[in-house]
Amino acid sequence: MRAYFKKRYNSFRFAFRGINAAIRSEPHMRLHVLGAMVVVVLGFAFDVTKTEWCLLIGCIGLVVTAEIFNTAIETVVNLVSPHYNPLAGKAKDLAAGAVLAAAITAACVGTIIFLPYLLALAKVYF
Ligand SMILES: Nc1ncnc2c1ncn2[C@@H]1O[C@H](COP(=O)(O)OP(=O)(O)OP(=O)(O)O)[C@@H](O)[C@H]1O
Numbered sequence: 001m002r003a004y005f006k007k008r009y010n011s012f013r014f015a016f017r018g019i020n021a022a023i024r025s026e027p028h029m030r031l032h033v034l035g036a037m038v039v040v041v042l043g044f045a046f047d048v049t050k051t052e053w054c055l056l057i058g059c060i061g062l063v064v065t066a067e068i069f070n071t072a073i074e075t076v077v078n079l080v081s082p083h084y085n086p087l088a089g090k091a092k093d094l095a096a097g098a099v100l101a102a103a104i105t106a107a108c109v110g111t112i113i114f115l116p117y118l119l120a121l122a123k124v125y126f
Contacts, residue, residue: 025118
């Protein structure tokens with residue numbers, strides 16, 4: 001039983017090490033984290049609804065998860081194909097495309113949620 005919990009504990013430790021490695025080594029990941037912080041601050045500032053929080057948190061999770069998978073794929077590709085290979089390039093392009101698709105989705109959701117709040121704020125001042 002003790003060995004079981006130690007194994008589960010180590011699995012979490014390795015997973016957090018992976019997230020930490022992505023934040024430390026990937027400038028894009030740091031940009032995503034910064035973007036997530038801005039979204040959370042705006043969420044509190046505009047006092048968004050519970051449903052809107054769920055959508056915003058879901059989008060943050062989607063983008064961060066896509067970036068971590070992208071980093072993992074890039075790392076494996078660099079390991080198995082350090083020299084030029086069209087398939088290696090395709091794998092990296094696909095992984096980067098997944099991040100872009102997630103980021104576009106998040107940008108659309110963010111615009112739909114925050115634009116009405118921003119317009120209402122603009123009406124108060126102008
Ligand atoms: N081994 C390779 N063979 C063929 N094309 C490659 C190879 N490595 C990279 N490429 C091409 O160069 C592009 C950029 O690759 P790179 O490894 O610099 O990733 P990146 O997009 O700069 O990632 P990041 O900035 O997140 O590290 C890839 O999307 C791919 O088109």
